[in-house]
Amino acid sequence: xxxxxxxxxxxxxxxxxxxxxxxxxxxxxxxxxxxxxxxxxxxxxxxxxxxxxxxxxxxxxxxxxxxxxxxxxxxxxxxxxxxxxxxxxxxxxxxxxxxxxxxxxxxxxxxxxxxxxxxxxxxxxxxxxxxxxxxxxxxxxxxxxxxxxxxxxxxxxxxxxxxxxxxxxxxxxxxxxxxxxxxxxxxxxxxxxxxxxxxxxxxxxxxxxxxxxxxxxxxxxxxxxxxxxxxxxxxxxxxxxxxxxxxxxxxxxxxxxxxxxxxxxxxxxxxxxxxxxxxxxxxxxxxxxxxxxxxxxxxxxxxxxxxxxxxxxxxxxxxxxxxxxxxxxxxxxxxxxxxxxxxxxxxxxxxxxxxxxxxxxxxxxxxxxxxxxxxxxxxxxxxxxxxxxxxxxxxxxxxxxxxxxxxxxxxxxxxxxxxxxxxxxxxxxxxxxxxxxxxxxxxxxxxxxxxxxxxxxxxxxxxxxxxxxxxxxxxxxxxxxxxxxxxxxxxxxxxxxxxxxxxxxxxxxxxxxxxxxxxxxxxxxxxxxxxxxxxxxxxxxxxxxxxxxxxxxxxxxxxxxxxxxxxxxxxxxxxxxxxxxxxxxxxxxxxxxxxxxxxxxxxxxxxxxxxxxxxxxxxxxxxxxxxxxxxxxxxxxxxxxxxxxxx
Amino acid sequence: xxxxxxxxxxxxxxxxxxxxxxxxxxxxxxxxxxxxxxxxxxxxxxxxxxxxxxxxxxxxxxxxxxxxxxxxxxxxx
Numbered sequence: 036x037x038x039x040x041x042x043x044x045x046x047x048x049x050x051x052x053x054x055x056x057x058x059x060x061x062x063x064x065x066x067x068x069x070x071x072x073x074x075x076x077x078x079x080x081x082x083x084x085x086x087x088x089x090x091x092x093x094x095x096x097x098x099x100x101x102x103x104x105x106x107x108x109x110x111x112x113x114x115x116x117x118x119x120x121x122x123x124x125x126x127x128x129x130x131x132x133x134x135x136x137x138x139x140x141x142x143x144x145x146x147x148x149x150x151x152x153x154x155x156x157x158x159x160x161x162x163x164x165x166x167x168x169x170x171x172x173x174x175x176x177x178x179x180x181x182x183x184x185x186x187x188x189x190x191x192x193x194x195x196x197x198x199x200x201x202x203x204x205x206x207x208x209x210x211x212x213x214x215x216x217x218x219x220x221x222x223x224x225x226x227x228x229x230x231x232x233x234x235x236x237x238x239x240x241x242x243x244x245x246x247x248x249x250x251x252x253x254x255x256x257x258x259x260x261x262x263x264x265x266x267x268x269x270x271x272x273x274x275x276x277x278x279x280x281x282x283x284x285x286x287x288x289x290x291x292x293x294x295x296x297x298x299x300x301x302x303x304x305x306x307x308x309x310x311x312x313x314x315x316x317x318x319x320x321x322x323x324x325x326x327x328x329x330x331x332x333x334x335x336x337x338x339x340x341x342x343x344x345x346x347x348x349x350x351x352x353x354x355x356x357x358x359x360x361x362x363x364x365x366x367x368x369x370x371x372x373x374x375x376x377x378x379x380x381x382x383x384x385x386x387x388x389x390x391x392x393x394x395x396x397x398x399x400x401x402x403x404x405x406x407x408x409x410x411x412x413x414x415x416x417x418x419x420x421x422x423x424x425x426x427x428x429x430x431x432x433x434x435x436x437x438x439x440x441x442x443x444x445x446x447x448x449x450x451x452x453x454x455x456x457x458x459x460x461x462x463x464x465x466x467x468x469x470x471x472x473x474x475x476x477x478x479x480x481x482x483x484x485x486x487x488x489x490x491x492x493x494x495x496x497x498x499x500x501x502x503x504x505x506x507x508x509x510x511x512x513x514x515x516x517x518x519x520x521x522x523x524x525x526x527x528x529x530x531x532x533x534x535x536x537x538x539x540x541x542x543x544x545x546x547x548x549x550x551x552x553x554x555x556x557x558x559x560x561x562x563x564x565x566x567x568x569x570x571x572x573x574x575x576x577x578x579x580x581x582x583x584x585x586x587x588x589x590x591x592x593x594x595x596x597x598x599x600x601x602x603x604x605x606x607x608x609x610x611x612x613x614x615x616x617x618x619x620x621x622x623x624x625x626x627x628x629x630x631x632x633x634x635x636x637x638x639x640x641x642x643x644x645x646x647x648x649x650x651x652x653x654x655x656x657x658x659x660x661x662x663x664x665x666x667x668x669x670x671x672x673x674x675x676x677x678x679x680x681x682x
Numbered sequence: 683x684x685x686x687x688x689x690x691x692x693x694x695x696x697x698x699x700x701x702x703x704x705x706x707x708x709x710x711x712x713x714x715x716x717x718x719x720x721x722x723x724x725x726x727x728x729x730x731x732x733x734x735x736x737x738x739x740x741x742x743x744x745x746x747x748x749x750x751x752x753x754x755x756x757x758x759x
Contacts (some may be wrong), residue, residue, distance in 0.1 A: 093711075093712055096708065096709075096712070098706075098709055127741050128739070130711075131714075131738060132714050132737065132738065132740045135712055160739070162739075220703065222708050223708040226711050227708075227711055227716070230711055231716065232715050234716065243738070247726050249734075249736075249741060253725060254725075257725050257726075259728035262728060263728070347743070351732060351734065351743050352727050352728055354727065355727060355731045356743070418727070465705070465744075465745060465747070465748060466732055466743065466744060466745045466748075467709060467710075467713060467742065467743075467744060467748075468742070468744075469741065469743070470725070470742070470743055471736055471741075495701075583738050627724045627740070
């Protein structure tokens with residue numbers, strides 16, 4: 036049997052879903068669209084029942100991509116997801132409002148179970164529902180009350196499903212009641228008719244005593260001063276966790292994969308397979324896993340903010356500020372997340388229902404400087420920016436770092452504004468946002484959200500990241516013809532090499548191999564293009580390998596300059612880079628070329644993981660390619676400008 | 683006398699008299715903003731937009747542009 040779980044947002048629908056299915060759930064997409072489809076299985080005796088959790092919706096007349104999918108599935112008997120039974124979840128404390136969708140579902144004529152959820156909350160708020168009376172209006176379905184938040188009602192729900200009533204062809208709105216289809220404004224008349232009928236009936240089964248409107252906390256959350264300050268504080272706490280605490284599991288993951296690579300390289304017979312596994316596949320998988328701590332922490336916090344209802348208050352106070360830029364109040368979370376990492380940032384844009392606003396948010400998110408740019412910034416700042424203070428107390432190096440972040444943020448917002456003018460959109464943006472009651476989070480739901488996001492990342496984006504890692508490995512290990520072979524033999528005959536220690540020999544060899552690999556050739560090939568920016572082919576190689584992940588920049592330079600001192604690699608690398616000279620004898624890393632390189636990193640899309648996630652979220656290669664292009668153009672243009680101004 | 687919901691003050695009780703035809707009129711009705719509903723603005727965002735209104739205990743936030751399509755009558759205390 037197949038059950039469709041449907042209901043308004045904020046009715047505790049996901050609590051009901053988690054209650055029924057527990058860990059037996061998986062997330063995918065409805066065929067052909069980005070709308071998320073959660074399916075789960077639960078058992079009634081030996082019979083397994085499949086349940087699909089549809090996105091929350093207020094009506095079957097769609098206004099967002101999510102809602103469109105819901106009505107499409109329910110109106111097409113041949114759809115693979117067409118259910119045998121509808122389970123409608125209604126928030127008992129707001130039953131009158133929820134009945135609009137419920138009666139629409141009722142009129143589909145499918146067998147149905149009505150779950151009146153949050154029964155305790157309704158009682159507490161002084162809402163009394165006469166179940167007998169309600170049953171009279173909808174005689175051929177079963178109605179039950181639950182408190183899914185606290186885990187009450189599972190047995191009753193399962194029992195009700197197996198004993199569900201047969202429909203007797205009753206409808207809430209009968210066909211002859213419908214307004215004339217040919218009349219102008221038919222949709223509005225139809226909606227009005229249904230709503231009026233509900234409102235006329237409602238007083239006969241719902242009694243309300245002074246319902247509470249907003250809580251005192253709301254006055255703080257939307258206060259012109261305290262509201263923003265509180266939000267800032269929340270962000271600072273989240274960032275503290277993502278930046279400092281995520282680094283422990285990340286170090287652990289990194290070391291584990293280094294160990295595994297070493298193990299594979301030592302135990303497997305030497306050859307191509309060994310190299311592929313130890314240098315391509317294992318580091319590739321490591322490159323996927325390394326992001327899990329940040330993704331988990333970020334979504335842990337976002338889920339809490341969402342569960343408590345605070346997130347909708349943030350949207351409420353940010354909407355007016357974001358609107359002139361073609362964004363939505365809901366864009367604020369993805370953009371801020373992207374300061375840690377653009378991957379969870381892009382993934383969290385799903386809450387934005389307007390496609391254009393969501394797309395713009397996705398496209399500008401990677402312009403926010405993420406944590407992977409920090410190692411690049413710090414190495415280059417230490418290299419080309421003198422230590423010292425402006426006005427006696429502002430650290431110059433710190434100021435430059437701050438400036439780079441600011442440059443990214445301003446770049447992102449201006450790009451949003453330009454994209455707003457360029458991207459065509461059928462529907463006008465609007466905001467219809469429910470401010471749900473503030474309540475304590477259900478930890479179960481938080482846990483499921485975190486698991487779900489990790490799964491999506493590992494299985495969907497992970498595949499692409501792994502594939503690109505293997506390609507990069509191949510290009511860095513092999514070269515055209517036998518050039519690598521020849522040049523390393525030449526190196527081994529040279530005096531310089533013979534005089535070196537074993538460690539030095541090893542790193543000189545890697546350096547020569549990288550120089551003559553496909554990537555090395557590519558670096559030289561693009562040298563004429565990047566020369567105007569003040570870069571040489573060695574930097575070109577690092578730029579290309581940075582596509583695996585930006586922090587790889589540092590590692591690539593270490594390999595090229597044959598730095599072998601493991602204990603103080605960064606210190607050593609900085610010295611070598613400082614002494615690096617061009618053919619004409621001037622320094623390679625000057626203020627101009629260094630700053631130009633940093634500006635390049637601010638704007639360039641050098642992250643295959645983000646490309647993979649954007650492809651997944653926009654369901655086409657079109658947008659990631661456009662994104663790579665405009666970010667690349669911005670990077671090149673601003674880096675060139677920086678170099679010309681400073682040199 | 684009819685005024686627009688967007689021009690009302692916070693906490694002022696009003697009765698909705700008409701929702702003008704527009705791109706989201708039927709959406710507003712679905713959400714419960716029906717004619718004859720007694721409502722009030724309960725929250726206003728810092729920059730005066732969006733606003734949040736009370737629909738029998740269901741708090742809905744809409745932009746001023748949407749509230750501008752809603753005509754209301756003030757209820758005198």
